[in-house]
Amino acid sequence: MSTEPTTNQRQVRTLNVGPRISREKTTVRIMIVKYCKGHEHLGAGRSKAEVEGQAICRECGELLTYAWKRLEHCRFGENKTTCGRCPVHCYKADQRSEIKTVMRYAGPRMIWSHPLITLRHMFDGMTS
Numbered sequence: 110m111s112t113e114p115t116t117n118q119r120q121v122r123t124l125n126v127g128p129r130i131s132r133e134k135t136t137v138r139i140m141i142v143k144y145c146k147g148h149e150h151l152g153a154g155r156s157k158a159e160v161e162g163q164a165i166c167r168e169c170g171e172l173l174t175y176a177w178k179r180l181e182h183c184r185f186g187e188n189k190t191t192c193g194r195c196p197v198h199c200y201k202a203d204q205r206s207e208i209k210t211v212m213r214y215a216g217p218r219m220i221w222s223h224p225l226i227t228l229r230h231m232f233d234g235m236t237s
């Protein structure tokens with residue numbers, strides 16, 4: 110008898126790479142970088158991480174990695190709603206609290222620098 114796992118057993122899941130997911134990954138990167146720089150985390154002695162050529166602190170880098178993973182594995186893929194209005198909400202409590210803090214800070218500060226992104230805010234509904 111074969112010991113090869115079936116497709117179901119392997120639970121093959123491809124990562125989300127569509128335009129909406131990519132756009133939301135960019136949005137969350139911009140917001141976390143804005144938050145990190147605005148709070149001068151690196152100047153406060155936090156250790157450094159590199160994200161697409163931009164230096165941010167390690168903690169913010171970890172939050173960004175976490176948010177990107179959630180998006181890459183989002184069960185709704187390209188049909189997702191905004192994370193703030195999601196019926197499932199896949200974030201753990203700590204990261205959810207952290208991302209809400211980031212969104213509260215960065216959202217209003219992006220109205221002029223990134224108006225389109227602000228309009229399509231991926232975390233709409235999550236800042237209250």
Ligand code: SF4
Pocket residue numbers: 179180183184185189190191192193195196197198199200
């Ligand atoms: S919160 Fe909902 S919409 Fe956002 S990544 Fe998780 S499952 Fe997808």
Ligand SMILES: [Zn+2]
Pocket residue numbers: 144145146150151165166167168169170
């Ligand atoms: Zn930071």
